[in-house]
Amino acid sequence: MSRIHNFSAGPAVLPLPVLQQASRDILEVQGTGLGILECSHRSAMFDEVIGGAISRLRSLLNLDDDQEVLFLHGGARTQFYQWPMNVLGGGRAAYLDTGNWARFAAEDAARYGQVDTLFSSQDTGYDRVPEQGSISVPSDALYLHYTSNNTVAGTQFDYVPDPGKSWLACDMSSDFLSRPVDGSKFDYLYAGAQKNVGPSGTTVVILRRRVLERCSEDLPRMLQYPVQVSKSSMLNTPCTFSIYVVSLVTKWIEERGGLGAIDAHNRAQAGKVYGAIDGSGFYSGKVSVGSRSLMNITFTTGDADLDTAFWKTAADEGISGLKGHRSVGGLRASIYNAQTDEAIDALVGFMAEFERRRG
Numbered sequence: 001m002s003r004i005h006n007f008s009a010g011p012a013v014l015p016l017p018v019l020q021q022a023s024r025d026i027l028e029v030q031g032t033g034l035g036i037l038e039c040s041h042r043s044a045m046f047d048e049v050i051g052g053a054i055s056r057l058r059s060l061l062n063l064d065d066d067q068e069v070l071f072l073h074g075g076a077r078t079q080f081y082q083w084p085m086n087v088l089g090g091g092r093a094a095y096l097d098t099g100n101w102a103r104f105a106a107e108d109a110a111r112y113g114q115v116d117t118l119f120s121s122q123d124t125g126y127d128r129v130p131e132q133g134s135i136s137v138p139s140d141a142l143y144l145h146y147t148s149n150n151t152v153a154g155t156q157f158d159y160v161p162d163p164g165k166s167w168l169a170c171d172m173s174s175d176f177l178s179r180p181v182d183g184s185k186f187d188y189l190y191a192g193a194q195k196n197v198g199p200s201g202t203t204v205v206i207l208r209r210r211v212l213e214r215c216s217e218d219l220p221r222m223l224q225y226p227v228q229v230s231k232s233s234m235l236n237t238p239c240t241f242s243i244y245v246v247s248l249v250t251k252w253i254e255e256r257g258g259l260g261a262i263d264a265h266n267r268a269q270a271g272k273v274y275g276a277i278d279g280s281g282f283y284s285g286k287v288s289v290g291s292r293s294l295m296n297i298t299f300t301t302g303d304a305d306l307d308t309a310f311w312k313t314a315a316d317e318g319i320s321g322l323k324g325h326r327s328v329g330g331l332r333a334s335i336y337n338a339q340t341d342e343a344i345d346a347l348v349g350f351m352a353e354f355e356r357r358r359g
Protein backbone atom coordinates (compact mmCIF):
# COMPACT_ATOMS: atom_id res chain seq x y z
CA MET A 1 0.00 0.00 0.00
CA SER A 2 1.33 3.45 -0.85
CA ARG A 3 -1.00 6.13 0.31
CA ILE A 4 -0.08 9.64 -0.82
CA HIS A 5 -0.67 12.88 1.11
CA ASN A 6 -4.25 13.98 0.59
CA PHE A 7 -5.27 17.64 0.96
CA SER A 8 -8.63 17.25 -0.77
CA ALA A 9 -11.53 19.41 0.46
CA GLY A 10 -13.98 16.51 0.51
CA PRO A 11 -14.39 13.63 0.40
CA ALA A 12 -11.24 13.93 2.40
CA VAL A 13 -8.65 12.06 4.37
CA LEU A 14 -10.01 9.72 7.06
CA PRO A 15 -8.13 8.21 10.01
CA LEU A 16 -6.10 5.16 8.97
CA PRO A 17 -7.29 2.99 11.90
CA VAL A 18 -10.87 3.72 10.85
CA LEU A 19 -10.15 2.69 7.26
CA GLN A 20 -8.46 -0.49 8.45
CA GLN A 21 -11.40 -1.38 10.68
CA ALA A 22 -13.86 -0.60 7.88
CA SER A 23 -12.00 -2.78 5.40
CA ARG A 24 -12.13 -5.72 7.81
CA ASP A 25 -15.81 -5.08 8.52
CA ILE A 26 -16.65 -5.08 4.83
CA LEU A 27 -15.90 -8.79 4.89
CA GLU A 28 -17.40 -9.54 8.28
CA VAL A 29 -18.65 -7.25 11.00
CA GLN A 30 -18.81 -8.05 14.71
CA GLY A 31 -18.90 -11.82 14.31
CA THR A 32 -22.23 -11.74 12.49
CA GLY A 33 -20.95 -13.65 9.44
CA LEU A 34 -22.10 -10.70 7.31
CA GLY A 35 -20.25 -7.74 5.86
CA ILE A 36 -21.29 -4.22 6.85
CA LEU A 37 -22.39 -3.45 3.29
CA GLU A 38 -24.72 -6.45 3.32
CA CYS A 39 -26.50 -6.01 6.66
CA SER A 40 -30.07 -4.89 7.06
CA HIS A 41 -30.60 -1.45 8.51
CA ARG A 42 -33.25 -3.14 10.67
CA SER A 43 -30.75 -5.54 12.25
CA ALA A 44 -29.69 -5.45 15.90
CA MET A 45 -26.13 -4.93 14.68
CA PHE A 46 -27.04 -1.75 12.78
CA ASP A 47 -29.17 -0.51 15.68
CA GLU A 48 -26.06 -0.61 17.78
CA VAL A 49 -24.01 1.18 15.11
CA ILE A 50 -26.42 4.10 14.68
CA GLY A 51 -27.24 4.21 18.40
CA GLY A 52 -23.53 4.40 19.26
CA ALA A 53 -22.93 7.14 16.71
CA ILE A 54 -25.83 9.20 18.07
CA SER A 55 -24.83 8.81 21.70
CA ARG A 56 -21.23 9.83 20.96
CA LEU A 57 -22.44 12.85 18.95
CA ARG A 58 -24.65 13.82 21.89
CA SER A 59 -21.81 13.68 24.32
CA LEU A 60 -19.14 15.28 22.09
CA LEU A 61 -21.47 18.19 21.33
CA ASN A 62 -23.00 18.50 24.79
CA LEU A 63 -26.53 18.18 23.37
CA ASP A 64 -29.63 18.65 25.50
CA ASP A 65 -32.28 15.97 25.90
CA ASP A 66 -34.66 17.96 23.70
CA GLN A 67 -32.31 17.83 20.69
CA GLU A 68 -32.74 15.09 18.10
CA VAL A 69 -29.92 13.67 15.98
CA LEU A 70 -30.80 12.47 12.46
CA PHE A 71 -28.88 11.00 9.55
CA LEU A 72 -30.47 12.21 6.32
CA HIS A 73 -29.89 11.92 2.59
CA GLY A 74 -29.05 14.44 -0.08
CA GLY A 75 -25.98 16.08 1.41
CA ALA A 76 -25.73 19.45 3.08
CA ARG A 77 -27.28 21.02 0.01
CA THR A 78 -30.57 19.27 0.64
CA GLN A 79 -30.64 20.99 4.03
CA PHE A 80 -30.40 24.35 2.25
CA TYR A 81 -34.05 23.86 1.18
CA GLN A 82 -35.40 21.16 3.50
CA TRP A 83 -34.99 23.46 6.50
CA PRO A 84 -36.77 26.58 5.18
CA MET A 85 -39.38 24.36 3.50
CA ASN A 86 -40.22 22.93 6.92
CA VAL A 87 -40.09 26.00 9.11
CA LEU A 88 -40.15 29.27 7.20
CA GLY A 89 -43.67 29.31 5.75
CA GLY A 90 -43.42 32.81 4.23
CA GLY A 91 -41.74 34.32 7.31
CA ARG A 92 -38.39 36.12 7.65
CA ALA A 93 -34.99 34.63 8.19
CA ALA A 94 -31.53 36.17 8.61
CA TYR A 95 -28.47 34.86 6.75
CA LEU A 96 -24.77 35.67 6.89
CA ASP A 97 -23.29 35.61 3.39
CA THR A 98 -19.74 34.45 4.02
CA GLY A 99 -19.12 32.16 1.06
CA ASN A 100 -20.53 30.19 -1.86
CA TRP A 101 -22.25 27.62 0.34
CA ALA A 102 -23.73 30.30 2.59
CA ARG A 103 -25.09 32.12 -0.46
CA PHE A 104 -26.62 28.98 -1.95
CA ALA A 105 -28.34 28.30 1.38
CA ALA A 106 -29.81 31.83 1.40
CA GLU A 107 -30.91 31.55 -2.24
CA ASP A 108 -32.78 28.32 -1.54
CA ALA A 109 -34.40 29.80 1.57
CA ALA A 110 -35.64 32.80 -0.44
CA ARG A 111 -38.09 30.45 -2.18
CA TYR A 112 -39.92 29.93 1.11
CA GLY A 113 -39.85 33.33 2.76
CA GLN A 114 -38.02 36.62 3.08
CA VAL A 115 -34.27 36.46 3.52
CA ASP A 116 -32.44 39.32 5.26
CA THR A 117 -28.73 39.22 4.49
CA LEU A 118 -27.20 40.81 7.58
CA PHE A 119 -23.62 40.58 6.39
CA SER A 120 -21.90 39.87 3.10
CA SER A 121 -18.24 39.69 2.19
CA GLN A 122 -18.99 38.75 -1.42
CA ASP A 123 -17.64 42.07 -2.75
CA THR A 124 -14.23 41.38 -1.25
CA GLY A 125 -14.06 37.78 -2.46
CA TYR A 126 -15.44 36.30 0.76
CA ASP A 127 -12.24 37.20 2.53
CA ARG A 128 -13.77 37.55 6.00
CA VAL A 129 -16.52 36.67 8.41
CA PRO A 130 -18.25 39.34 10.53
CA GLU A 131 -16.56 40.46 13.72
CA GLN A 132 -18.00 39.18 16.94
CA GLY A 133 -20.76 41.45 18.22
CA SER A 134 -21.23 43.24 14.89
CA ILE A 135 -24.44 41.47 13.90
CA SER A 136 -27.83 42.20 15.31
CA VAL A 137 -30.65 39.95 14.28
CA PRO A 138 -34.03 41.62 13.64
CA SER A 139 -36.58 40.55 16.22
CA ASP A 140 -38.99 39.21 13.60
CA ALA A 141 -36.45 36.83 12.06
CA LEU A 142 -37.40 33.24 12.78
CA TYR A 143 -33.76 32.16 12.72
CA LEU A 144 -30.20 33.22 12.01
CA HIS A 145 -28.36 30.93 9.59
CA TYR A 146 -24.58 30.95 9.26
CA THR A 147 -21.81 28.75 7.87
CA SER A 148 -19.23 28.13 10.56
CA ASN A 149 -16.41 27.31 8.13
CA ASN A 150 -16.30 28.49 4.54
CA THR A 151 -14.68 25.63 2.70
CA VAL A 152 -14.09 27.42 -0.60
CA ALA A 153 -12.84 30.80 0.65
CA GLY A 154 -10.95 29.47 3.66
CA THR A 155 -12.57 31.50 6.44
CA GLN A 156 -14.04 30.38 9.74
CA PHE A 157 -15.99 31.85 12.63
CA ASP A 158 -13.99 31.60 15.85
CA TYR A 159 -17.14 32.33 17.85
CA VAL A 160 -20.80 31.37 17.80
CA PRO A 161 -22.94 34.33 16.63
CA ASP A 162 -25.65 35.57 18.97
CA PRO A 163 -29.07 35.05 17.35
CA GLY A 164 -30.89 37.26 19.86
CA LYS A 165 -34.38 35.88 20.33
CA SER A 166 -34.29 34.01 17.02
CA TRP A 167 -33.33 30.38 16.53
CA LEU A 168 -29.73 29.58 15.72
CA ALA A 169 -29.13 27.54 12.55
CA CYS A 170 -25.72 26.48 11.31
CA ASP A 171 -24.13 24.69 8.37
CA MET A 172 -21.16 23.10 10.14
CA SER A 173 -20.21 20.77 7.29
CA SER A 174 -16.54 21.56 7.04
CA ASP A 175 -15.57 22.06 10.67
CA PHE A 176 -17.94 19.61 12.33
CA LEU A 177 -16.30 17.95 15.37
CA SER A 178 -13.05 19.82 14.71
CA ARG A 179 -13.09 21.80 17.99
CA PRO A 180 -15.13 22.05 21.18
CA VAL A 181 -18.57 23.45 20.39
CA ASP A 182 -21.54 23.82 22.69
CA GLY A 183 -24.12 22.09 20.51
CA SER A 184 -26.86 22.96 22.97
CA LYS A 185 -26.80 26.55 21.65
CA PHE A 186 -28.20 25.45 18.29
CA ASP A 187 -31.80 24.88 17.28
CA TYR A 188 -30.70 23.42 13.97
CA LEU A 189 -27.27 22.21 13.01
CA TYR A 190 -26.21 20.15 10.02
CA ALA A 191 -23.07 18.74 8.48
CA GLY A 192 -22.42 16.62 5.41
CA ALA A 193 -20.25 13.78 6.68
CA GLN A 194 -17.66 13.85 3.93
CA LYS A 195 -15.50 16.73 5.15
CA ASN A 196 -14.53 15.74 8.65
CA VAL A 197 -16.40 12.70 9.91
CA GLY A 198 -16.92 10.11 7.21
CA PRO A 199 -17.51 9.34 3.55
CA SER A 200 -20.17 11.10 1.50
CA GLY A 201 -23.71 9.76 1.66
CA THR A 202 -25.10 10.97 4.94
CA THR A 203 -25.75 14.31 6.62
CA VAL A 204 -25.91 14.73 10.37
CA VAL A 205 -28.91 16.92 11.23
CA ILE A 206 -29.58 18.10 14.78
CA LEU A 207 -32.95 19.65 15.60
CA ARG A 208 -34.49 20.97 18.77
CA ARG A 209 -37.98 19.75 19.59
CA ARG A 210 -39.56 23.22 19.57
CA VAL A 211 -38.52 23.40 15.91
CA LEU A 212 -40.29 20.15 15.14
CA GLU A 213 -43.56 21.62 16.41
CA ARG A 214 -43.39 24.26 13.71
CA CYS A 215 -42.62 21.98 10.76
CA SER A 216 -44.97 21.92 7.79
CA GLU A 217 -47.05 18.79 7.32
CA ASP A 218 -47.70 19.72 3.73
CA LEU A 219 -44.55 18.09 2.40
CA PRO A 220 -43.55 14.71 1.00
CA ARG A 221 -42.96 12.42 3.98
CA MET A 222 -39.25 12.06 3.21
CA LEU A 223 -38.81 15.81 3.71
CA GLN A 224 -40.77 16.13 6.96
CA TYR A 225 -38.34 16.32 9.87
CA PRO A 226 -40.89 15.10 12.45
CA VAL A 227 -41.51 11.98 10.35
CA GLN A 228 -37.77 11.33 10.13
CA VAL A 229 -37.53 11.75 13.90
CA SER A 230 -40.42 9.36 14.56
CA LYS A 231 -38.80 6.80 12.22
CA SER A 232 -35.30 7.28 13.71
CA SER A 233 -33.86 8.31 10.30
CA MET A 234 -35.17 5.08 8.79
CA LEU A 235 -38.29 6.05 6.90
CA ASN A 236 -36.41 4.53 4.01
CA THR A 237 -33.04 2.79 3.81
CA PRO A 238 -30.39 5.15 5.20
CA CYS A 239 -26.82 5.25 3.92
CA THR A 240 -25.74 2.48 6.27
CA PHE A 241 -22.05 2.42 5.36
CA SER A 242 -21.59 6.16 5.78
CA ILE A 243 -23.36 6.12 9.16
CA TYR A 244 -21.21 3.18 10.18
CA VAL A 245 -18.01 5.11 9.34
CA VAL A 246 -19.31 8.14 11.29
CA SER A 247 -19.74 5.78 14.22
CA LEU A 248 -16.09 4.68 13.90
CA VAL A 249 -14.82 8.25 13.48
CA THR A 250 -16.67 9.48 16.58
CA LYS A 251 -15.11 6.57 18.51
CA TRP A 252 -11.70 7.57 17.14
CA ILE A 253 -12.27 11.16 18.30
CA GLU A 254 -13.12 9.95 21.80
CA GLU A 255 -10.04 7.73 21.86
CA ARG A 256 -7.86 10.68 20.91
CA GLY A 257 -9.12 12.57 23.95
CA GLY A 258 -12.20 14.33 22.56
CA LEU A 259 -12.66 17.64 20.80
CA GLY A 260 -10.17 19.57 22.94
CA ALA A 261 -7.36 17.26 21.86
CA ILE A 262 -8.55 17.31 18.25
CA ASP A 263 -8.58 21.11 18.33
CA ALA A 264 -5.02 21.30 19.70
CA HIS A 265 -3.83 18.99 16.93
CA ASN A 266 -5.67 21.01 14.26
CA ARG A 267 -4.27 24.32 15.55
CA ALA A 268 -0.72 23.01 15.57
CA GLN A 269 -1.06 21.81 11.98
CA ALA A 270 -2.69 25.02 10.75
CA GLY A 271 -0.02 27.02 12.57
CA LYS A 272 2.71 25.24 10.62
CA VAL A 273 1.11 25.92 7.24
CA TYR A 274 0.17 29.54 7.97
CA GLY A 275 3.68 29.98 9.37
CA ALA A 276 5.13 28.77 6.07
CA ILE A 277 2.92 31.22 4.16
CA ASP A 278 3.62 34.22 6.40
CA GLY A 279 7.31 33.44 6.71
CA SER A 280 7.87 33.58 2.95
CA GLY A 281 7.75 36.58 0.68
CA PHE A 282 6.54 34.26 -2.05
CA TYR A 283 3.18 32.94 -0.84
CA SER A 284 0.33 34.97 0.55
CA GLY A 285 -2.89 34.03 2.30
CA LYS A 286 -6.13 34.83 0.50
CA VAL A 287 -8.25 35.93 3.45
CA SER A 288 -8.17 38.41 6.31
CA VAL A 289 -5.89 37.11 9.07
CA GLY A 290 -8.58 37.34 11.77
CA SER A 291 -10.93 35.12 9.74
CA ARG A 292 -8.50 32.36 8.79
CA SER A 293 -9.82 28.81 8.74
CA LEU A 294 -8.12 26.01 10.63
CA MET A 295 -9.59 23.54 8.14
CA ASN A 296 -9.14 24.98 4.64
CA ILE A 297 -6.05 27.10 4.11
CA THR A 298 -6.23 29.21 0.96
CA PHE A 299 -3.13 30.83 -0.46
CA THR A 300 -1.50 31.89 -3.70
CA THR A 301 1.80 32.75 -5.30
CA GLY A 302 0.03 35.73 -6.85
CA ASP A 303 0.45 34.25 -10.33
CA ALA A 304 -2.17 31.89 -11.77
CA ASP A 305 0.31 29.95 -13.91
CA LEU A 306 2.67 29.53 -10.98
CA ASP A 307 -0.21 28.36 -8.79
CA THR A 308 -1.04 25.73 -11.40
CA ALA A 309 2.60 24.66 -11.55
CA PHE A 310 2.57 24.41 -7.75
CA TRP A 311 -0.35 22.01 -7.39
CA LYS A 312 0.65 19.98 -10.45
CA THR A 313 4.24 19.54 -9.29
CA ALA A 314 3.06 18.74 -5.77
CA ALA A 315 0.71 16.09 -7.14
CA ASP A 316 3.61 14.55 -9.08
CA GLU A 317 5.47 14.33 -5.79
CA GLY A 318 2.65 12.59 -3.92
CA ILE A 319 0.97 15.64 -2.37
CA SER A 320 -2.50 15.82 -3.86
CA GLY A 321 -5.60 18.00 -3.70
CA LEU A 322 -3.95 21.45 -3.48
CA LYS A 323 -5.77 23.08 -6.39
CA GLY A 324 -8.06 25.90 -5.20
CA HIS A 325 -11.80 25.57 -5.76
CA ARG A 326 -12.69 26.09 -9.42
CA SER A 327 -14.70 29.21 -8.58
CA VAL A 328 -11.77 31.07 -6.99
CA GLY A 329 -8.54 29.52 -8.28
CA GLY A 330 -5.34 29.75 -6.26
CA LEU A 331 -4.29 27.04 -3.85
CA ARG A 332 -6.05 25.35 -0.96
CA ALA A 333 -4.80 22.86 1.60
CA SER A 334 -7.61 21.13 3.48
CA ILE A 335 -6.37 19.83 6.80
CA TYR A 336 -9.30 18.19 8.50
CA ASN A 337 -9.10 16.18 11.75
CA ALA A 338 -7.49 13.14 10.17
CA GLN A 339 -4.72 15.01 8.37
CA THR A 340 -1.38 13.50 9.29
CA ASP A 341 1.66 15.36 10.61
CA GLU A 342 3.70 13.65 7.87
CA ALA A 343 1.47 15.26 5.23
CA ILE A 344 1.82 18.69 6.87
CA ASP A 345 5.61 18.34 6.98
CA ALA A 346 5.65 17.19 3.35
CA LEU A 347 3.55 20.20 2.32
CA VAL A 348 5.66 22.71 4.23
CA GLY A 349 8.83 21.13 2.83
CA PHE A 350 7.42 21.24 -0.68
CA MET A 351 6.45 24.90 -0.29
CA ALA A 352 10.02 25.82 0.62
CA GLU A 353 11.45 23.72 -2.20
CA PHE A 354 9.05 25.16 -4.79
CA GLU A 355 9.90 28.69 -3.69
CA ARG A 356 13.60 27.92 -4.01
CA ARG A 357 13.09 26.53 -7.53
CA ARG A 358 10.57 29.05 -8.85
CA GLY A 359 10.53 32.06 -6.53
Ligand SMILES: *Cc1c(COP(=O)(O)O)cnc(C)c1O
Binding pocket: 010, 074, 075, 076, 077, 078, 101, 147, 149, 150, 151, 171, 172, 173, 174, 192, 193, 195
Ligand atom coordinates in the same frame (compact mmCIF):
# COMPACT_ATOMS: atom_id res chain seq x y z
C1 LIG B 1 -19.19 20.72 1.03
C2 LIG B 1 -20.11 21.68 1.66
C3 LIG B 1 -21.47 21.72 1.35
C4 LIG B 1 -22.10 20.83 0.31
O1 LIG B 1 -22.16 19.53 0.80
P1 LIG B 1 -22.89 18.35 0.03
O2 LIG B 1 -22.96 17.31 1.09
O3 LIG B 1 -22.06 17.99 -1.14
O4 LIG B 1 -24.25 18.82 -0.37
C5 LIG B 1 -22.28 22.62 2.03
N1 LIG B 1 -21.77 23.44 2.94
C6 LIG B 1 -20.45 23.44 3.27
C7 LIG B 1 -19.94 24.39 4.29
C8 LIG B 1 -19.59 22.57 2.62
O5 LIG B 1 -18.29 22.55 2.93
